[in-house]
Amino acid sequence: MFEVPIEPGKVREFALAVEAPTERHYGPDAVVTPTFLTTAGLAWEPAEEQAVLDFDLTRTLHGSEEYEFPAGPPRAGQTLSVTTRVEKQFERPGERGGRLRFAVVAREFRDAAGDLVAVQRSTAIELGDVPGKES
Amino acid sequence: MATIATGALEVGDSAPAREFGPITRTAIVRYAGASGDFNPLHHDDEFAAVAGFPAVFSIGMLQGGYLATFVTDWLGVDGLRRYAMRFREQVWLGDVLTCTGTIAAVEIDDSGEETIEVELACDRQTGAPAVTATATYVRPADSGRS
Numbered sequence: 001m002f003e004v005p006i007e008p009g010k011v012r013e014f015a016l017a018v019e020a021p022t023e024r025h026y027g028p029d030a031v032v033t034p035t036f037l038t039t040a041g042l043a044w045e046p047a048e049e050q051a052v053l054d055f056d057l058t059r060t061l062h063g064s065e066e067y068e069f070p071a072g073p074p075r076a077g078q079t080l081s082v083t084t085r086v087e088k089q090f091e092r093p094g095e096r097g098g099r100l101r102f103a104v105v106a107r108e109f110r111d112a113a114g115d116l117v118a119v120q121r122s123t124a125i126e127l128g129d130v131p132g133k134e135s
Numbered sequence: 136m137a138t139i140a141t142g143a144l145e146v147g148d149s150a151p152a153r154e155f156g157p158i159t160r161t162a163i164v165r166y167a168g169a170s171g172d173f174n175p176l177h178h179d180d181e182f183a184a185v186a187g188f189p190a191v192f193s194i195g196m197l198q199g200g201y202l203a204t205f206v207t208d209w210l211g212v213d214g215l216r217r218y219a220m221r222f223r224e225q226v227w228l229g230d231v232l233t234c235t236g237t238i239a240a241v242e243i244d245d246s247g248e249e250t251i252e253v254e255l256a257c258d259r260q261t262g263a264p265a266v267t268a269t270a271t272y273v274r275p276a277d278s279g280r281s
Binding site for chain 1: 166186197199200201207212213221
């Protein structure tokens, strides 16, 4: 488990980067933009908490990403506790032979009261090694 | 500014399309700094070339973020319960992105609370989708709908 402070200045910076109006993302009632919590895994997650995938990163893509907010996007100014795990892994045949491997990394965000505030699911896709292709 | 959309929302309703871009290296770098994604594929020409790409390309979550901005400008932030993106195609420098969205489903439960499903797309100027997404909103029974 690691902690992520939802810093008002950072929420504002992220809003500007995705062209969201800062009026609702800075100030006393500021809430995060829907994808802001991507910063947790990128900027706060310690190495020992990172999900371990045995994927070849030279042929791995970001396939999909989702955020669930049981009570809406969280407010800025609080610190959330985060746990990371590999939720599932599966594979299926690729269109050109070889196989596609999928891994879903799930992060649960809880507030100071222990309530679940958000769930992030990030899916990585390792493209298939096509048989006969030099790797 | 209202954070929960008011007024009637029906299947088939859509918001006016909105453009983002042209995508610049500066926009990518700005998002990289804001998000913490410093993967050199997105800002380092030499690194991208060695990895086999013709040029640096945008971060998928940047387009995903633009599409989120599009839907929250339309339907607000507080009512959002889920936002799910699929990354379909890479976005390159100079691309102009067009975001569109349509209400796909509206369900009302016994208490009158509405659950609204929105289908979203962020297309490149070629017409190909860069990102598609769905957003789920809830509204209490007294949201001013007719």
